[in-house]
Amino acid sequence: MFQIETIDANDQLLEVELDGETYFVRLGWNSEAEQWAMEVQNYNQETLVAGIVVVPNVPLLARFHYLALPPGELMALVLGDTAGIPRDGFRKGLASLIYIPAAEIA
Numbered sequence: 001m002f003q004i005e006t007i008d009a010n011d012q013l014l015e016v017e018l019d020g021e022t023y024f025v026r027l028g029w030n031s032e033a034e035q036w037a038m039e040v041q042n043y044n045q046e047t048l049v050a051g052i053v054v055v056p057n058v059p060l061l062a063r064f065h066y067l068a069l070p071p072g073e074l075m076a077l078v079l080g081d082t083a084g085i086p087r088d089g090f091r092k093g094l095a096s097l098i099y100i101p102a103a104e105i106a
Contacts, residue, residue, distance in 0.1 A: 034087070040052075054085060076095050
């Protein structure tokens with residue numbers, strides 16, 4: 001398991017290597033719903049899945065593994081109050097975007 005570094009922005013495009021392949025993870029802040037949404041793109045920046053609400057402590061890709069996504073799991077790890085992740089939650093360390101490689105899941 002490792003943490004994916006985020007930045008302080010409402011819209012972030014993060015280039016990460018997940019299980020040996022390069023992907024782009026986009027996090028977008030929805031100010032009306034006050035929640036983060038996630039999109040995963042392949043190396044060519046083709047969208048593989050979009051509109052995933054970033055729910056604390058829940059496997060975010062579990063329903064989509066039939067797609068050409070990384071075989072591991074992305075999660076927003078939150079300790080304490082898990083009602084949601086505020087806009088500055090990643091920056092303040094209240095939440096961490098983590099990836100669990102496929103080898104660690106079995």
